[in-house]
Amino acid sequence: MSLLEIKQLKIMFAGGGGKLLRAVENADLSIEAGESVALVGESGCGKSVTGFSIMRLLKTPPAIVRADRLTFDGADILTLPEPDMQAIRGRDIGMIFQEPSSALNPVMTVGKQVDEVFLRHRGLKQKEAREATVALFRDIGISAPERRYHQYPHELSGGMKQRILIATATACRPKLLIADEPTTALDVTIQAQILELLRELREKNKMSMLLITHDLGVVAHNAERVHVMYCGKIVETGRTAEVLTDPLHPYTKGLLRAVPRLGEKRDRFEQIPLSVPHPSAKPEGCYFHPRCSEACEACKKHMPPLMPVGKDGARAVRCWRSG
Amino acid sequence: MKLRYVLTRIFYALIILFVVISLNFLLPRLIFTDPAEPLLRGIPEDDLILRAAVRAEYGLDGSLFRQYFVYLGKMFTFDYGRSYVYKAPVFSVMFSKIPWSMILSLSAMLISVITGIHVGARAAKHRGKRPDKVLLGAATLTTALPSFWIALVFMMLLCFAVPVFPFRGAMTEGYSLTFHEWIFWIGVLLGVVAAGVSYYFTKKVFLLFVVPVGAFVLSALIAVPPADLADIAYHSILPIFVLCIGSIVSYALMVRNSMIAAVNEDYVTTARAKGLSERQVLFGHTLRNALLPMVTSIGMSMAGVFGGSVLIEKIFAWPGMGGLLLEAQNVGDFQLAQGIMFFYSFVTIVCNLLTDFVYHRLDPRVKLA
Numbered sequence: 239m240s241l242l243e244i245k246q247l248k249i250m251f252a253g254g255g256g257k258l259l260r261a262v263e264n265a266d267l268s269i270e271a272g273e274s275v276a277l278v279g280e281s282g283c284g285k286s287v288t289g290f291s292i293m294r295l296l297k298t299p300p301a302i303v304r305a306d307r308l309t310f311d312g313a314d315i316l317t318l319p320e321p322d323m324q325a326i327r328g329r330d331i332g333m334i335f336q337e338p339s340s341a342l343n344p345v346m347t348v349g350k351q352v353d354e355v356f357l358r359h360r361g362l363k364q365k366e367a368r369e370a371t372v373a374l375f376r377d378i379g380i381s382a383p384e385r386r387y388h389q390y391p392h393e394l395s396g397g398m399k400q401r402i403l404i405a406t407a408t409a410c411r412p413k414l415l416i417a418d419e420p421t422t423a424l425d426v427t428i429q430a431q432i433l434e435l436l437r438e439l440r441e442k443n444k445m446s447m448l449l450i451t452h453d454l455g456v457v458a459h460n461a462e463r464v465h466v467m468y469c470g471k472i473v474e475t476g477r478t479a480e481v482l483t484d485p486l487h488p489y490t491k492g493l494l495r496a497v498p499r500l501g502e503k504r505d506r507f508e509q510i511p512l513s514v515p516h517p518s519a520k521p522e523g524c525y526f527h528p529r530c531s532e533a534c535e536a537c538k539k540h541m542p543p544l545m546p547v548g549k550d551g552a553r554a555v556r557c558w559r560s561g
Numbered sequence: 562m563k564l565r566y567v568l569t570r571i572f573y574a575l576i577i578l579f580v581v582i583s584l585n586f587l588l589p590r591l592i593f594t595d596p597a598e599p600l601l602r603g604i605p606e607d608d609l610i611l612r613a614a615v616r617a618e619y620g621l622d623g624s625l626f627r628q629y630f631v632y633l634g635k636m637f638t639f640d641y642g643r644s645y646v647y648k649a650p651v652f653s654v655m656f657s658k659i660p661w662s663m664i665l666s667l668s669a670m671l672i673s674v675i676t677g678i679h680v681g682a683r684a685a686k687h688r689g690k691r692p693d694k695v696l697l698g699a700a701t702l703t704t705a706l707p708s709f710w711i712a713l714v715f716m717m718l719l720c721f722a723v724p725v726f727p728f729r730g731a732m733t734e735g736y737s738l739t740f741h742e743w744i745f746w747i748g749v750l751l752g753v754v755a756a757g758v759s760y761y762f763t764k765k766v767f768l769l770f771v772v773p774v775g776a777f778v779l780s781a782l783i784a785v786p787p788a789d790l791a792d793i794a795y796h797s798i799l800p801i802f803v804l805c806i807g808s809i810v811s812y813a814l815m816v817r818n819s820m821i822a823a824v825n826e827d828y829v830t831t832a833r834a835k836g837l838s839e840r841q842v843l844f845g846h847t848l849r850n851a852l853l854p855m856v857t858s859i860g861m862s863m864a865g866v867f868g869g870s871v872l873i874e875k876i877f878a879w880p881g882m883g884g885l886l887l888e889a890q891n892v893g894d895f896q897l898a899q900g901i902m903f904f905y906s907f908v909t910i911v912c913n914l915l916t917d918f919v920y921h922r923l924d925p926r927v928k929l930a
Contacts, residue, residue: 295833321838328836335834340827343846345853345924354845355835390925406835 241413241446242269242292245307249287249470251517252300259517261287263470266544267448269414274440274447276461276478278454278493280514284470285450289416291315292448293333294323311413329359332407336419338399342391348402349375349387355409370409378405378435397428404435411443418450433460454497458482463552466490469515469525472544476553486547486555488530524558532559567918574914581906586632588902589895590625597621599893600645619896641903642896646888651900655882660745660781661731662869662881664797667777669804670866674859676805677812682848684813685820696813703810709872712803716876719799726799729878732792745784752776766922769915770859800877804870808862815858819851826850853924860916864909868901 249262262284356367375383421429474487492510720728756772874883889897
């Protein structure tokens with residue numbers, strides 16, 4: 239049994255006028271113990287809400303979450319009573335967010351914010367929690383941990399804040415870490431440090447990771463498998479190396495052409511024409527066809543299924559042209 | 562907190578206090594053609610020696626410039642003059658009135674802050690639904706209706722149409738006889754000291770509010786004989802109720818708005834992702850941040866707690882500071898009026914200063930400048 243199993247996940251939002259906006263449609267996703275899986279796509283494709291639904295952090299209503307199966311470590315996330323879910327959050331599943339600046343409470347010292355995890359899940363006394371937090375800061379490579387403990391978020395740099403958030407999310411050595419665009423708001427050099435830290439933590443704690451990102455460059459060294467998402471549907475999945483070197487779906491190809499490469503001279507990066515349609519105005523047929531250079535008649539009428547490619551079943555693509 | 566910051570703020574506060582003292586000198590001289598006139602009323606026109614002596618006694622002789630320096634000298638030597646109506650030092654008159662005002666305004670403030678937080682948080686939770694709509698409706702109504710009008714309506718209904726409550730005074734018969742002011746003031750003083758000490762050792766900001774309030778209630782309970790206590794409570798219900806109506810709504814509205822802003826903050830999601838219970842998220846993160854504007858608002862209304870409400874006290878013939886100011890103004894007891902004005906400004910300045918310090922402790926982002 240996989241650590242995380244998602245079958246036919248549907249996430250909808252009740253929009254104005256009784257309309258339902260479908261953010262995620264019939265997505266399958268599984269993560270094995272110790273494995274790192276990336277979920278890639280443009281903003282608004284449904285990748286973040288997928289992450290939030292695993293933590294059951296979506297506000298319902300307006301959100302509606304349905305799935306044939308949504309289990310973590312054998313527990314059914316959809317039906318778990320709230321206190322049990324709270325016990326999982328922060329202890330068995332950690333989550334870090336895109337914007338380290340706003341993800342920390344501005345009027346509380348960062349040390350106290352990490353303490354909360356120990357107080358909640360480890361049942362430590364305030365003083366023990368403090369010691370644990372300082373030790374954790376030291377482990378995670380935060381300089382002058384004693385001093386940091388007493389500082390407020392506005393006194394720290396973005397990279398330092400993200401480290402604090404990673405410390406918070408991994409304090410209880412969770413089995414799964416959901417990293418929602420962990421490096422998007424950071425400088426390139428800090429990005430590399432943060433990704434390195436995540437790799438170390440995964441190795442040390444045998445932690446699985448769901449890496450949610452729009453940046454295929456980040457995916458290459460940080461995930462074993464990748465799911466590409468477009469308009470709430472998974473359009474391509476496979477081992478990272480295969481997907482990146484031999485993309486099958488035109489959308490994946492487009493994303494890869496937009497990534498800069500070392501030693502390559504280009505005046506302009508290619509971009510995918512048009513933009514992501516609004517969830518209320520998804521086109522008929524394949525959602526990608528208006529932006530696709532390879533689209534044919536079938537693409538305009540029928541949504542292709544996610545078709546397995548190869549023999550081992552690791553790869554699949556949702557495209558009439560590559561079938 | 563940096564000592565430099567504290568000293569700078571105190572320095573500025575002293576400058577403001579000086580300006581206020583100077584304005585306070587001018588006010589009675591602008592309002593009355595001759596502030597000495599009410600004092601001299603009973604003295605024969607030809608008794609020039611007595612007239613000059615009275616003028617000199619109250620610092621009303623010589624040029625305005627000279628009067629100003631005599632006045633400043635008295636201020637700095639803590640001589641705030643005598644009330645000629647009460648035939649007593651101004652401050653001892655005020656100190657016998659302040660406790661009565663505090664009974665009304667402190668109770669009203671406690672009730673409205675606590676109720677306001679509850680109502681506001683509830684409205685924010687059910688935004689756009691019934692509790693929210695009720696609050697917004699009440700807000701429109703209470704801001705449109707003046708408080709004295711509301712007071713008169715309730716007085717008509719509950720004191721005359723259906724005589725449930727007394728319509729005037731703080732006690733059924735004679736109120737100043739049984740009230741041991743000195744016990745009360747010693748209690749309040751000890752409370753303030755205790756608040757400072759307990760805060761110094763624990764660094765818990767809420768002690769700065771809770772301890773003095775507790776000391777006030779306790780010393781009021783000790784200072785007033787138990788038999789009179791019920792009588793005072795009975796007389797104070799209606800005025801407190803009227804005072805609460807407007808302030809509950811305004812506190813609730815404030816909490817509602819900042820709660821709505823706070824629940825959508827990313828750090829609230831982080832707090833949930835840590836596995837905290839809804840209660841922990843609410844008290845540790847959402848409400849904690851949403852209540853910051855309340856601190857400013859409470860700090861600013863603290864002066865009113867000592868000063869009372871002029872209109873409500875007048876309507877219910879309550880023996881507090883508000884009524885005293887009106888009386889001093891009506892009979893031309895200018896030193897009493899001056900003393901009250903000085904006290905109001907002093908309390909306001911001190912409360913603003915304390916609010917600044919407390920706010921800085923609660924929200925470290927506030928710059929020390």
